[in-house]
Every structure is written in C-alpha cells, then in structure tokens.
Amino acid sequence: NAGVTQTPKFRVLKTGQSMTLLCAQDMNHEYMYWYRQDPGMGLRLIHYSVGEGTTAKGEVPDGYNVSRLKKQNFLLGLESAAPSQTSVYFCASSLSGGGSYEQYFGPGTRLTVT
Amino acid sequence: AQSVTQLDSQVPVFEEAPVELRCNYSSSVSVYLFWYVQYPNQGLQLLLKYLSGSTLVESINGFEAEFNKSQTSFHLRKPSVHISDTAEYFCAVRNQGAQKLVFGQGTRLTINP
Numbered sequence: 664n665a666g667v668t669q670t671p672k673f674r675v676l677k678t679g680q681s682m683t684l685l686c687a688q689d690m691n692h693e694y695m696y697w698y699r700q701d702p703g704m705g706l707r708l709i710h711y712s713v714g715e716g717t718t719a720k721g722e723v724p725d726g727y728n729v730s731r732l733k734k735q736n737f738l739l740g741l742e743s744a745a746p747s748q749t750s751v752y753f754c755a756s757s758l759s760g761g762g763s764y765e766q767y768f769g770p771g772t773r774l775t776v777t
Numbered sequence: 778a779q780s781v782t783q784l785d786s787q788v789p790v791f792e793e794a795p796v797e798l799r800c801n802y803s804s805s806v807s808v809y810l811f812w813y814v815q816y817p818n819q820g821l822q823l824l825l826k827y828l829s830g831s832t833l834v835e836s837i838n839g840f841e842a843e844f845n846k847s848q849t850s851f852h853l854r855k856p857s858v859h860i861s862d863t864a865e866y867f868c869a870v871r872n873q874g875a876q877k878l879v880f881g882q883g884t885r886l887t888i889n890p
Contacts, residue, residue, distance in 0.1 A: 667820070694876070703786060703882055703883075704882060705781075705783075705867060705880040705881050705882045705883050706821075706867065706880040707880075708877060708878075711876070711877070713876065721877070753820055753821070755821075765811070765823045765826065766821075766823075766878060768813075768820035768821040768822070769820050770818075770819060770820045771819075771820055
C-alpha cells in the first residue's frame with residue numbers, strides 16, 4: 664500500500680515550457696487535491712476533484728489545468744510555466760470531502776521555473 | 778469566509794522544554810480543526826483533529842490541542858519536546874458541510890539541544 668505518490672520529485676523548467684505532474688493513490692479515495700506550498704503562505708488549493716471525471720477550481724487555479732480520467736490518478740498541468748509557479752506542489756486524497764475525513768498527502772514535487 | 782492564523786512563523790525551544798504553537802481561526806459556522814506536521818523534505822501527516830465532543834484532543838506522540846470556541850483557537854502544546862519534533866506544523870480548518878480545508882501559514886518548530 665503505497666498511499667499517495669507523486670512523479671517527478673524534482674523538475675526545473677524554463678519559462679514558457681510545459682509539464683505534467685502525476686499523482687496516484689491506491690486507497691480508492693474519491694477526493695483528490697493539488698496544493699502549492701510557498702514560504703510563509705501555508706498550502707493553497709489549486710484544483711480538486713470529487714470523483715472520476717470531475718474537477719473544480721480551488722483558491723489559486725490560474726495557469727494550471729487538471730484531469731481525473733481514472734479514479735486513482737490526478738494530473739496537474741502547466742501549459743506555459745512562469746517563474747511565479749516556482750513552488751513545492753503537493754497532492755492529497757481523502758475518502759470523502761467533508762466531515763471527519765482526513766487528507767493523505769504525497770511527498771511533494773519541487774518545481775523551479777527559470 | 779473561513780481563515781486560519783498561526784501567530785508565530787518560527788518557534789525555537791530547548792530540548793525537554795514545553796512548547797505551545799498558536800492557532801486562531803475565523804468562521805461563521807461550526808468547524809472541524811486539524812493539526813498537520815511536515816518533517817523535513819516530506820509531505821504533511823495528520824497529527825490530531827477535533828471533530829466534536831471533548832475539547833481536548835491528543836496525539837500518539839505526546840502533543841495535545843484544545844478547542845476553545847469562545848476564543849476561536851486551537852493551540853497545540855507539548856509538555857516536553859524532543860529533537861525529533863523538529864518540523865513545520867500547520868493548523869487547518871474545515872467548515873462543517875464544506876469540502877475544502879483551509880491551512881494556516883505554518884509554524885517552524887526548532888529544537889535546540
């Protein structure tokens with residue numbers, strides 16, 4: 664049982680390049696989330712999904728797209744990377760979205776955009 | 778809208794000393810409250826949570842937090858810290874019935890020998 668895994672762990676992009684971050688969970692969770700973590704700002708929600716085939720915007724969605732074609736996977740895309748997107752990205756999943764259900768986090772992807 | 782404020786960005790303490798990490802929230806409805814811990818170069822892990830019932834909740838490694846509704850606080854405490862407690866700690870709140878967690882800015886706890 665690997666929990667939540669993220670690929671890749673590190674990435675350096677040039678401004679304008681694109682990339683996709685992959686999140687996978689093996690806990691049969693319905694909900695999945697993408698956050699970015701910046702110093703002094705905690706975690707901010709980018710996009711989330713309440714089930715296969717659904718996505719919704721979070722607090723800071725601009726510049727990112729997501730897809731949830733399979734229940735176990737949640738992809739985060741950057742179409743044209745900008746230096747402001749330099750951050751650590753965390754994926755999380757939970758059995759359900761409300762109530763007492765905790766979110767389980769992946770180890771993170773450190774992205775640098777030059 | 779709900780928000781979370783962690784009053785200290787960094788807290789340095791000596792080993793075996795007590796520590797309190799402060800968290801205040803604002804919300805117009807009832808909430809669930811969480812503390813997450815992030816060890817260096819790792820993701821976040823749930824430390825403890827308040828859902829209902831007793832306002833004092835405990836973790837397996839000696840931390841405790843008390844929900845104070847009148848002061849809208851959920852401070853985290855430990856009577857005696859260890860080097861292994863060095864980490865960043867995040868307070869988070871979810872309105873009952875809502876789907877999203879809102880995180881505080883984080884408090885970096887540094888333990889000095």
